[in-house]
Amino acid sequence: MIFKLEDVTVYFPYDNIYPEQYSYMLELKRALDAKGHCLLEMPTGTGKTIALLSLITSYVLSKPENPVKLIYCTRTVHEMEKTLAELKLLHNYQTRHLGPAAKILAIGLSSRKNLCVNSRVLAAENRDSVDAACRKRTASWVRALAAENPNIETCEFFENYEKAASAAVLPPGVYTLQDLRAFGKQQGWCPYFLARHMVQFANVVVYSYQYLLDPKVAGIISKEMQKESVVVFDEAHNIDNVCIEALSVSVRRQTLEGATRNLSRINQEIERFKATDAGRLRAEYNRLVEGLALRGNLPIADAWLSNPALPSDILKEAVPGNIRRAEHFLHVLRRLVQYLRGRLETENVEKEGPVSFVASITAHAGIDQKTLRFCYERLHSLMLTLEITDTDEFLHIQTICDFATLVGTYTRGFSIIIEPFDERMPHIPDPVLQVDLVLSVLVLSFLAYSFFFWASRSSGLSYVSKA
Numbered sequence: 016m017i018f019k020l021e022d023v024t025v026y027f028p029y030d031n032i033y034p035e036q037y038s039y040m041l042e043l044k045r046a047l048d049a050k051g052h053c054l055l056e057m058p059t060g061t062g063k064t065i066a067l068l069s070l071i072t073s074y075v076l077s078k079p080e081n082p083v084k085l086i087y088c089t090r091t092v093h094e095m096e097k098t099l100a101e102l103k104l105l106h107n108y109q110t111r112h113l114g115p116a117a118k119i120l121a122i123g124l125s126s127r128k129n130l131c132v133n134s135r136v137l138a139a140e141n142r143d144s145v146d147a148a149c150r151k152r153t154a155s156w157v158r159a160l161a162a163e164n165p166n167i168e169t170c171e172f173f174e175n176y177e178k179a180a181s182a183a184v185l186p187p188g189v190y191t192l193q194d195l196r197a198f199g200k201q202q203g204w205c206p207y208f209l210a211r212h213m214v215q216f217a218n219v220v221v222y223s224y225q226y227l228l229d230p231k232v233a234g235i236i237s238k239e240m241q242k243e244s245v246v247v248f249d250e251a252h253n254i255d256n257v258c259i260e261a262l263s264v265s266v267r268r269q270t271l272e273g274a275t276r277n278l279s280r281i282n283q284e285i286e287r288f289k290a291t292d293a294g295r296l297r298a299e300y301n302r303l304v305e306g307l308a309l310r311g312n313l314p315i316a317d318a319w320l321s322n323p324a325l326p327s328d329i330l331k332e333a334v335p336g337n338i339r340r341a342e343h344f345l346h347v348l349r350r351l352v353q354y355l356r357g358r359l360e361t362e363n364v365e366k367e368g369p370v371s372f373v374a375s376i377t378a379h380a381g382i383d384q385k386t387l388r389f390c391y392e393r394l395h396s397l398m399l400t401l402e403i404t405d406t407d408e409f410l411h412i413q414t415i416c417d418f419a420t421l422v423g424t425y426t427r428g429f430s431i432i433i434e435p436f437d438e439r440m441p442h443i444p445d446p447v448l449q450v451d452l453v454l455s456v457l458v459l460s461f462l463a464y465s466f467f468f469w470a471s472r473s474s475g476l477s478y479v480s481k482a
């Protein structure tokens with residue numbers, strides 16, 4: 016059915032509409048007019064998604080002079096696919112009535128695990144392994160070696176995508192993840208890198224909360240988003256948990272053992288480079304004097320997760336002198352691991368704020384706050400310099416650096432809790448050191464970091480924001 020809602024012509028793909036859906040749309044429209052925020056709640060199964068998509072897409076169609084992008088965040092891949100399926104149905108309806116004027120590009124975006132079409136890479140068991148298996152075939156230095164040596168495996172879908180260059184685009188339409196994989200296979204292009212590239216041109220992007228809320232991911236995926244966007248958070252009551260998860264880190268004995276092994280391997284790599292290509296390490300040192308942010312634009316396949324917490328202006332600062340040399344940085348990390356090992360030797364529950372915790376690290380391990388703050392990015396830089404592609408093997412040292420950066424960056428909003436036992440097995444010693452985000456104001460600041468407007472749906476709550 017087609018009807019007028021104030022000055023907007025609404026295209027709704029069903030013959031009947033519930034009164035609740037109508038008032039939901041009306042409130043939503045008024046929030047969009049006001050460029051404001053709204054929090055909407057409706058019971059499960061009352062057609063919230065289609066009401067929301069109908070109103071927002073109709074609103075955009077009614078105001079072609081002011082195009083806005085719709086960013087729709089869901090919690091799970093299943094919900095993402097359901098939302099895109101509803102949007103496809105709606106889009107078909109709008110196209111039947113409006114013809115080419117209804118043309119849009121709508122895509123879902125997810126991890127390599129959900130978009131990869133390389134069967135050898137997909138055989139990897141989890142998300143981190145798929146990421147690493149992809150990097151092993153697409154990192155710039157691997158491809159450079161493969162150009163000389165045909166025995167080095169690359170990914171044909173990535174190579175074809177790179178060869179197609181600016182011709183590698185998605186035609187208008189609504190693409191679920193399944194559609195993207197099918198299109199990628201048909202063209203011979205990697206759907207993951209294609210979708211990442213098309214995000215900046217799409218009218219509608221459906222992806223998971225983390226792409227906006229987790230600074231590690233948002234720095235890569237969402238930085239190109241235009242300011243004029245309507246952002247919808249489905250099931251928005253989960254937002255605080257997602258923020259807390261993104262900024263909480265747990266360190267156990269296994270983490271420290273794994274980190275120690277990682278440091279040995281990094282040390283071997285440093286020695287290997289010193290013997291074969293010392294210039295790379297020197298070049299890295301010189302660049303770090305200028306600041307981490309000045310490393311330039313990395314090839315798309317080399318970009319790693321960005322820093323979990325550092326504002327970009329801090330990244331322009333010179334990296335502390337004591338961690339510019341690769342081997343000095345390794346010494347710092349070894350001392351940190353040693354310190355944390357000592358802290359886990361406790362029989363009591365301990366709770367500390369970041370200030371006293373950092374003071375204790377400085378006193379006992381000789382590592383100051385600024386050095387801690389740069390650990391995550393410094394590790395990233397070193398792994399790139401050492402051309403490490405099996406990043407899934409280095410998750411433990413990444414956790415330690417993630418932890419160091421969090422405690423080195425925030426003087427409030429976190430607490431560090433050390434517990435001698437896992438509460439599920441209180442008789443077996445299994446100490447855990449946890450950094451927990453406790454201050455809601457920090458959650459809100461991460462929301463502000465990400466975007467401005469949200470729409471939620473807790474068993475029927477939609478939170479929408481327009482900027």
Ligand code: SF4
Nearest residue numbers: 131132149170173205
């Ligand atoms: S480039 Fe694409 S298709 Fe190839 S391995 Fe990576 S994600 Fe998979």
